[in-house]
Each structure stands twice: as C-alpha cells, then as structure tokens.
Amino acid sequence: GENVEQHPSTLSVQEGDSAVIKCTYSDSASNYFPWYKQELGKRPQLIIDIRSNVGEKKDQRIAVTLNKTAKHFSLHITETQPEDSAVYFCAASGRRGGADGLTFGKGTHLIIQP
Amino acid sequence: DTAVSQTPKYLVTQMGNDKSIKCEQNLGHDTMYWYKQDSKKFLKIMFSYNNKELIINETVPNRFSPKSPDKAHLNLHINSLELGDSAVYFCASSQGGQGVPAFFGQGTRLTVV
Numbered sequence: 724g725e726n727v728e729q730h731p732s733t734l735s736v737q738e739g740d741s742a743v744i745k746c747t748y749s750d751s752a753s754n755y756f757p758w759y760k761q762e763l764g765k766r767p768q769l770i771i772d773i774r775s776n777v778g779e780k781k782d783q784r785i786a787v788t789l790n791k792t793a794k795h796f797s798l799h800i801t802e803t804q805p806e807d808s809a810v811y812f813c814a815a816s817g818r819r820g821g822a823d824g825l826t827f828g829k830g831t832h833l834i835i836q837p
Numbered sequence: 838d839t840a841v842s843q844t845p846k847y848l849v850t851q852m853g854n855d856k857s858i859k860c861e862q863n864l865g866h867d868t869m870y871w872y873k874q875d876s877k878k879f880l881k882i883m884f885s886y887n888n889k890e891l892i893i894n895e896t897v898p899n900r901f902s903p904k905s906p907d908k909a910h911l912n913l914h915i916n917s918l919e920l921g922d923s924a925v926y927f928c929a930s931s932q933g934g935q936g937v938p939a940f941f942g943q944g945t946r947l948t949v950v
Contacts, residue, residue: 755936761878766941774936816935826882830879830880
C-alpha cells in the first residue's frame with residue numbers, strides 16, 4: 724500500500740516568514756495529494772489539493788508543488804500569520820489497495836513566533 | 838448545518854465494555870470512513886465503506902466493526918474495549934473513494950480507563 728513520509732515534524736518560523744513542508748509518497752499510481760490543517764482539538768480541514776496532471780497550484784498565501792518523477796510534493800505558506808499555527812498533514816490517494824481513502828503523513832506542527 | 842457529525846464528542850468507559858460511535862453526513866456522499874488519530878496525532882484509516890463494499894484496513898482488530906444502516910450513516914461499534922483503544926476517532930465522507938477530498942466530522946475522543 725501507499726506510504727507517505729512528511730518532514731519536518733515541527734517547524735518554527737517568525738511571523739511574516741515563509742514555511743515549507745515536504746512529503747514523499749511511495750505509490751506511483753497515486754494521483755491526488757491534499758493538504759489538511761488541524762487546529763488543536765478540531766477536525767482536519769482541507770486547505771489545498773493538487774492532482775497529478777498539475778505541477779503547481781496556488782491559493783492566496785498557500786501553494787503546493789508536485790514532482791511526480793521524484794514522488795514528492797510540498798506545501799508553501801508565505802507571509803505567515805499567528806493563525807497559521809496548527810498541525811498540517813499531507814496525504815495521497817489513488818490506488819486501490821487496502822482501504823480506499825487517504826494515506827496521511829505523520830503531520831508537521833507549525834509554530835508561528837510573534 | 839454540520840456536514841459530517843459524530844456523537845458523542847467525548848466517551849469515557851471502562852476496559853471490557855462495548856461502545857458505539859455514531860456518524861451522519863448530509864453531503865450526499867457515497868463513501869464514508871473511520872480514521873483513528875493516536876496520541877502522536879497520526880491519522881490512520883480504519884475502514885472505508887460505500888453502498889457496495891466495505892474495505893477493512895488489515896491492521897484493525899476484529900473488535901471494531903462498522904455498521905451502516907443507510908448511505909448517510911456509518912457507525913463504529915467496538916467490543917471489549919482495551920486501554921490501547923484510547924484515541925480520537927474521526928468519521929469522514931467523500932464522493933467516490935479515490936482521488937477525492939474527504940470531509941471530517943468533529944471527532945470523538947475515546948478514553949478507556
């Protein structure tokens with residue numbers, strides 16, 4: 724089945740700086756890569772996603788890049804703000820094998836320092 | 838209206854008990870899931886289910902069983918609860934099972950004492 728590795732596990736940046744979180748996946752058949760944000764005590768919420776036919780996608784301060792050849796994808800947050808502090812999860816989906824649904828990375832705790 | 842809702846939000850119970858967590862979605866999705874989030878925040882899929890097929894993650898003990906009375910509901914029943922079952926359980930739904938986003942419920946924090 725799919726295996727998703729995510730780094731770093733903790734990331735501390737100054738407010739206003741950029742943050743980058745990286746993930747790799749193992750299954751070349753995966754074709755959908757969402758990112759979720761989970762605030763303390765809350766549910767994971769989708770913030771951006773990308774499909775394998777696209778190399779980059781941007782939504783305001785958030786962007787995601789995908790390198791299919793290398794099987795890695797990254798989340799970029801620019802001009803970070805205190806409300807960006809949360810745990811971020813990458814995920815991959817696409818191959819039928821085991822349960823349907825998303826395989827998640829282990830999460831990155833993003834801390835925005837004022 | 839909440840899109841994916843779970844009850845209860847908190848559940849404290851003793852070892853050996855049997856308990857259920859309920860989940861309902863009003864998004865009209867055809868696929869529902871249960872995920873477990875452990876103390877290290879790792880999210881792992883337990884089951885996926887649509888009106889045709891239940892797929893079980895092979896690592897899930899058979900004490901856990903999903904039950905779906907209809908397309909909008911997927912409940913989780915747990916027998917003979919163990920200390921290691923303590924976690925947050927998230928229900929989720931999606932339209933289709935692959936290559937689509939999943940929408941999560943608010944979670945049920947299960948504590949086994």
